[in-house]
Amino acid sequence: MSLPPVVIGLNAVVVAAGEEAPQILVIPREGADPSLPFGPFDPARHRTFEIGLREWVSEQAHFQLGYVEQLYTFGDRGREAPLADLPSSTEARIISVGYLALTPEATALSAGGGEWRSWYHYFPWEDWRQGKPEIMSQHIEPALRRWVDEAETEGRRDSRRDRARITFGLDGRGWNEERCLDRYELLYSAGLIEKSARDRHSANTSVPVGQPMASDHRRIMATAISRLRGKLKYRPVVFELMPERFTLSHLQKTVEGIVGYPLHKQNFRRALERTGFVEGTGKMLAQTGGRPAELFRYRREALREAQATGISTPRLN
Template sequence: MNALSELHPARVAIGLNAVLAVVERERPKVLCVRSENGLWRLPYGPFDPERHRTFEIGLREWVEKQTKVSLGYVEQLYTFGDKGRDAPLAALAGGAAGDRIVSVGYLALAPEPAAVDAADAAWRDWYEFFPWEDWRDGEPPCLGDAILPALARWAGGARARDAAAARRDRIRLAFGLDGAGWEEERALDRYELMYEAGLVAEAARDRNLQPARALAGTGADMASDHRRILATAIGRLRGKLKYRPIIFELTPPEFTLLTLQRIVEAIVGFELHKQNFRRSAEQSGLVIRTRRTAQQTGGRPAALFRANRLALKDRAGKGLTIPRLRLAPAFSLGRT
């Protein structure tokens, strides 16, 4: 079982993808670039093993060069190597067809959107690509109107009865139906189900259906598998909020508790219980009250807070609590 002797020198190209996220005026945004076929894509750079000692160094370098933003928080997300995702990428990259491109996805956070000087780059609200993930104004209409019915049809269309039941189970879990409860961090599960069911434009595109048609209400598609990478980032960020004080990578130096709450809400995609959020935020020790107040609140002035840098290190094991407001309504797929 000496595997090393079997290690033959098959080579692949490695690309680095950054999901650079900010929250601006209650909107979560990611840095996007207009790709040659008109779709948005994530900033993408090659990894040059000659020049970069580590992936992260390489990533920081080309992001800084391209966007003049120096990255603060950076975390590796996942490495994507599936076949199928590479064909369009390899073509764009000028490689031979069939060249395999592996992407290492990274999540980067910044407190405010940097000005981008390139004409084809822009900050886009991420719910543009995932409208069903934003419950801040109640249940997104596209869910009940289009997505869930289509998923139910897909489940029913399975060959075997077991398979249909298994599909229904997955849908129920991912979308929190039948009282299972919406888990915001399952963004990737939801996207992958929709992809598998052929609801999103990428699915039609990857299966060479012409023209690539998607169900209305399933959001804008992105180049290659970038929407999958973005879903991974959203899920990771949402999950991590609960156990790491990562939210303060997205806050300005000073903020009111309501501002902080709005930033959290933008990320998790639903509204929080205000008083309980304040209580746990103050008790967490993660924020420090300054003596100043914000006056333009439209009501009583709000105390300004700043992140407690010490606690951010010490209590690295804790995050803010997410006091949910309303229970997810109990959808059903019919038979279960």
């Protein structure tokens, strides 16, 4: 029995702390949907997956990676459609190893390289910092309720209602920011994103649910968002997104951008103080129209002191 060839791809979700929202490094493609930085693993050329990943990001995006961790391995059959230009035969099974990379700044990139885009450009329903997103009330919730009612009308017993309630917090169930991937996959199951049409030739394309991407790169990005939101609470990973010196307001806005909801300022700062992760530098930053704010730094030695492992993200409401 002849087995189909397997191609190993390498994908990077590169996150920077933007002023308004977390920024993702994407590769524009003329006449096609943008992609994440990606490329095939070459066992003759790349000693490790990470070395190969760094080479591809540098070549495609003109950006040098810093902090990197392996995210997940993606291998669903047909996941590469529409093809993200990996050089392979049409019969090949494409397995992608995804990575999460963090950088403190969305630095300017040279022409012909990558571009920075807000991750809420691709997941607008995830941004609750100004309250419930309009897309939820006007489009997603009505469409999901129709999807649930459709199954019940046909007499099929399934878990659609419970799944919609849990992932999207319907009927007062509450919003869990870490379920970004679950929500994306539910929208796929309900036929509410463009990839449903690609894979099953049926989708409710009247619902605008964010910018599409090549292959399953938006699913890879959703996996990274869920990972980062959860990891904040048990590792001080947010400081990989901060400059060497920062104000507490800057830190709070960065955390709010990641989790997608406003934080209770006093509770956040009290919890932060208990961790021992930050200390004042004694230097001040002049702010337009306000009092100068003290600059702080991250104390890496706090992890050895075992006061805390992550930071608290108390909601404003």
